[in-house]
Amino acid sequence: MFKENITDNTYQHLDISGKNEVKNFKDGIKYQSDSTIIKMILKKEEGNIVLFAFDKEQGLIEHSASSDAFIFIIEGGIVFTISGENYKLIEGDTLTLPANIPHSLFALKPTKMLLIVITR
Secondary structure: OOOOOOOHHHEEEOOOOOOOOOOOOOOOOOOOOOOEEEEEEEEEOOEEEEEEEEOOOOEEEEEOOOOEEEEEEEEEEEEEEEOOEEEEEEOOOEEEEOOOOOEEEEEEEEEEEEEEEEOO
């Protein structure tokens, strides 16, 4: 079993106000030993784009979200549990997740993930 290890200092922010920039998501977030790093790429009323870097055996405990989400595995591998059913996702895989569905995830190895949340 894993310990969800997210603290306030693991959040990284990217200032995108008024800028046109090319970004490489794979290089845009770094792993931290025994931690989960979260980097907000875009935060708008209509939705968010967030990068995650999970060290091996890190993850997120079961929760649900009030909005639909799209997940893209940039590198690594995770087990995503949705309503008690496990899905193994590897680099290049995507997952659409409807709102209000209980889910959790566990990193099998260091994993970078892109999350896109649509709030309206």
